[in-house]
Amino acid sequence: AQKITQTQPGMFVQEKEAVTLDCTYDTSDQSYGLFWYKQPSSGEMIFLIYQGSYDEQNATEGRYSLNFQKARKSANLVISASQLGDSAMYFCAMREGDSGTYKYIFGTGTRLKVLA
């Protein structure tokens, strides 16, 4: 079974509109972390946002927010006021395991294209 599932291989959004990228995860750990990364065409991995499993508030970083629904095991990324520079591949990732033996699992990504 997939540990991290990103069901949208590609998405389009109009400039200045908001977009939600879906991510569901599967873990039996009580303590885990969820991350979103952006990978532009240049290839580098850029950290966007982090949510800990015990964090009660949804994480926000500028135009990025993480809609964390623990019971549903979902961690969707919301990008508000999309910009052309947001066109990229977006990866959801989960950190699980015990202290000192963490593993990181990445989803297959969603390719976002922002239209002018």
Place this chain on the structure above:
Amino acid sequence: DSGVTQTPKHLITATGQRVTLRCSPRSGDLSVYWYQQSLDQGLQFLIQYYNGEERAKGNILERFSAQQFPDLHSELNLSSLELGDSALYFCASTQSGLSYNEQFFGPGTRLTVL
């Protein structure tokens, strides 16, 4: 610039060969992670080192090995290379082995096996 450096940026080699990828973490970061990203795929976690010790292992092939040196730089050795090993290899670092927050990724080494 994340502060994580990786060399070389590109590497082209032949099947059966052996290569070494190098990573220098951010200043002060003790933990180094290695990932493999095949074409249009997500990242596969390979291995983690913390202050010179192996801490976690992912889907790393037996033909691959890694180590972290006293100066905290790390090397990933890939041997008996196959066509399927062609990928982008990332190194990432964090300040502590606990990794509460983000990993800082290097620019990657693009390996092409012909």
